Amino acid sequence: MIMRQLSIHSKPLTTPSSSPRPSSHSLLHHIRTMTSTKDVSGQSDIGKLRAESDGSFKRAPSSFRNFISNDGKFQPEKGKLRKHIYFVDKLTWATRTLITRKLKGLEDFIPFSAVSPHMGAQGWPFKNADPSWEDADNDPEHPNFQHVKDLYLLADPNYGGRFTVPVLWDKKLNTVVNNESSEIIRIFNTAFNHLIPADKAAIDIYPEAHRQEIDSINEWVYDTVNNGVYKSGFAQSQSAYENAVYALFKSLDRIEEILKGKDYLVGNTLTEADIRLFVTTTRFDPVYVGHFKCNLRDIRHGYPNINLWMRKLYWINDAFKSSTKFDHIKEHYYWSQTMVRYVVGS
Numbered sequence: 001m002i003m004r005q006l007s008i009h010s011k012p013l014t015t016p017s018s019s020p021r022p023s024s025h026s027l028l029h030h031i032r033t034m035t036s037t038k039d040v041s042g043q044s045d046i047g048k049l050r051a052e053s054d055g056s057f058k059r060a061p062s063s064f065r066n067f068i069s070n071d072g073k074f075q076p077e078k079g080k081l082r083k084h085i086y087f088v089d090k091l092t093w094a095t096r097t098l099i100t101r102k103l104k105g106l107e108d109f110i111p112f113s114a115v116s117p118h119m120g121a122q123g124w125p126f127k128n129a130d131p132s133w134e135d136a137d138n139d140p141e142h143p144n145f146q147h148v149k150d151l152y153l154l155a156d157p158n159y160g161g162r163f164t165v166p167v168l169w170d171k172k173l174n175t176v177v178n179n180e181s182s183e184i185i186r187i188f189n190t191a192f193n194h195l196i197p198a199d200k201a202a203i204d205i206y207p208e209a210h211r212q213e214i215d216s217i218n219e220w221v222y223d224t225v226n227n228g229v230y231k232s233g234f235a236q237s238q239s240a241y242e243n244a245v246y247a248l249f250k251s252l253d254r255i256e257e258i259l260k261g262k263d264y265l266v267g268n269t270l271t272e273a274d275i276r277l278f279v280t281t282t283r284f285d286p287v288y289v290g291h292f293k294c295n296l297r298d299i300r301h302g303y304p305n306i307n308l309w310m311r312k313l314y315w316i317n318d319a320f321k322s323s324t325k326f327d328h329i330k331e332h333y334y335w336s337q338t339m340v341r342y343v344v345g346s
Helices: 024-037 092-103 148-155 181-190 208-226 228-233 238-258 272-291 304-316 326-336
Strands: 002-005 083-087 112-114 167-170 175-178 341-344
Touching: 083 092, 092 181, 092 272, 148 167, 148 175, 175 181, 181 272, 208 228, 208 238, 208 272, 228 238, 228 272, 238 304, 272 304, 272 326
Parallel strands: 083 112
Antiparallel strands: 002 341, 083 167, 167 175
């Protein structure tokens, strides 16, 4: 069997610490000083990912887990005054938020900045750090920032986790609201309903009647499919690779049966379960089959029900099509993840 292998270390990243933020007048000076003197390459360089002792890849949990509410610290506001989202449309987790933002009509509430897909040793770069990628943006809130890591270190100078996207940012408080995509899409689903047109407010991707089933599907789809492709691709040992890749295809078989004669995973309506699966299946044949060696079958020829479900979402609903850019997707994975190696396993 052929596997892919990384040159990575044996211990996982430690859980990010939380600490009081310095006074606002010293933040920009502090981050500029810190980024020039403190080595955070272990948090930004994908080539330094760390594996478990058995060679398996374990994703660290997101660290900023706040929500938006009328009576909370982070409040919804009309107009492009308060919130901003940083994303890369090549990554599954970030694309979830773009699809939901479009579905709910939040373009005038949540402006965005796209970073370059060329994730190097410093992590995700803005355009001023990678002018070669025309579709990237500079950070409009912090014009001197060159990488997403600068946002994290501004929010918490002692942050110890990875510098991931998407990032939901609060402009007034100058900090991260949330960097967990599964929670950001739920924020977008309800937090602005009282401010948007009734037809958009009526769209509910997490309906009360189906929540138990949605949560159940999300749990195993995330573990074995969304994250399963990464566990396969980032495996350091043959056994870790086999455990991940066989679980992945077992779950794809299960999804194929669920979608027999259906347009949606849960009930007869579009839910977050569809959004969360779609972003992985659209990348499966172009990237994961070859790059991550998830090649027991492809979607197009091996899973007709999944393939039809995916094509309908893409061609019928512009929120899915406009958020999916295949050239961008391939550029990121094949440009950034050069440390993924193919070796012959036992």
